[in-house]
Amino acid sequence: MSRPAATMESAGTMAQAGDRGASQLLSASPAKRRAFAEGATAWMLAGLAVFLLLALFFVPVLGVVLIALTDWQFGSASFSFVGLANFREVFTDQGFRASLLNTILYVLIVVPGTVVSGLAIALLIESGRSCRAFYRAIHFLPFMATLTAMAIAWEALLHPTIGLINQTLAAMGLPTANWLRDENTALPVLAVIGIWQNLGYAMVLFLAGLKSIPQDLYDAANVDGADMWLDRLRTVTLPMLGPVTMFVVIVVALRAFEAFDTVKVLTQGGPGHASELLLYTLYRESFEYLRTGYGAAVAVVFLLIVVTLTLVQTRIVDKKVHYQ
Template sequence: MAEALAPGRLLDTAQRRRRRAETWAAWGLAGPATFLLFLLLLGPTVAVVVLSATDWQLGAKTLRFVGLGNYAELFADRVFRQSLGNTLLYVAITVPASVGLGLGAAMLIEARTSLQAFYRTVYFLPVTATLIAMAVVWEFLFHPNVGLVNLLLALVGIAGTHWLNNPATALYALCAIGIWQSLGFTTVLFLAGLKSVPHDLYDAAAVDGADTAWERFRRVTWPMLGPTLMFVLVIMGIRSFQVFDTVAVLTAGGPAKSTEVLLYTMYTESFHYFRTGYGSAITVVFLLFVLTLTLIQVRFLDRRVHYA
């Protein structure tokens, strides 16, 4: 019996040794990436969270832990509350508009038989253009006297305003620029989504009697775009939360804080007033929003919306 068992035991040891070697190889291969992940992403995030609990100022040699003091100050701060409200409003306008218009544009382009590539390129151009350069163009468009927007409005008898300098309109003007810039992005994503809808389904719908434009959209296009729509919503949500460059170039948060947004507040607090601890607290709030959206994407997208 012992003789019969021995080879089996040998095999076990050999197997174990091989498995251990595999584990080492795996760590060796994943190691550099893991190290960089900690160094460049997780490390800074942890640092920001820690800093948000201090009163550290950029360049200062000492710091004091203030616990949740920064957060308490944050939510008592009228500017921050305005900033958060503005950001949420910006997201609430930009996301549905760019998603809706993007879906519409994608369906129009997809329905064409010719020039599809041309339209795809034209719509995508704003995404590739540098927003800061484009912001200058928008500044001209919104100019109260010589701007195209007001000239066009004058043609139909509507008196325009100084869009970017009027507290009542400045945020909406920025929303318009945001929508213009994201439209190509959502359009291209939806075009890809539409391409993956099996054409047989439209044929089946036609034979089944669901053949009006509305029924085709409701029975086939819309449900089949579920995964794409979810992805676009989350990505656009994250992108819109990150609005910064148009604010920095065109309005600097004004007039009267009407275009103050989270990232811009964070930027001024951290790099104008050097209140790094306070800025970190804003960053943490911002990160929480983005994290929530990402979790929605991971959970919802992978579980509920995929059919196959």
């Protein structure tokens, strides 16, 4: 059979198959046609989101994993595959270990500090009688502001000689410090700035959670003898804020793991490696030392750590959460 004849025959076969599919769809029951239409509509609506998820997340992650298996340097025209050599170097690198421990300590300070402070301020604002909108705006402002600009303002406040903090301490007869250049204070100071920056976000979420608690529960608690504010907080407020608290803990923990701006502007990871966090290590290796393959390996390990800790944290916290 000649090629044109074969092409015409295959086209005719496809047309017949299409006609059969259309006829089957038309002859189907109304319920099946409705289910088919709903499925087609769902895929049409979700198609763009699925495409964007693949293009903006899975494809870049796959690219980073492939780069981590090479010795490619940023700007180089050639590379070679080195297998797992970059990952072996990551786990034997003292600098990476130091930044990992710093990051864990930073998260352990920022997350509880943000949750407790945000809840306390939310309770104070909710119990107030006036200027609630003003106080909400004031506390939410740091979250909306550009962190790099705020870091510069903090650098001026923490200046060892002319900074307002040291001048205030000196006026009160208290000892001063070079906050950002002392290995004992650099990381805690960054953590305090992290708490300050995330405080408004946690406060707004807790305020929304407080407004959703039915007043009937507080009335029932009063009848049962829990008429003190501490008893009401322990028996009603905190249990009912469980879902909001879990969300705040997870989101603030993710933001704490992603801390970069304050390290870059204020300490550059110093003194030594005292305030170096994982994201800054990734940046330094990839764009300052141009060890892109090694930096990609750090990124893969960083992603695995964040995903694992998030899943563990969700599972642990979810067991203690009360859902209405």
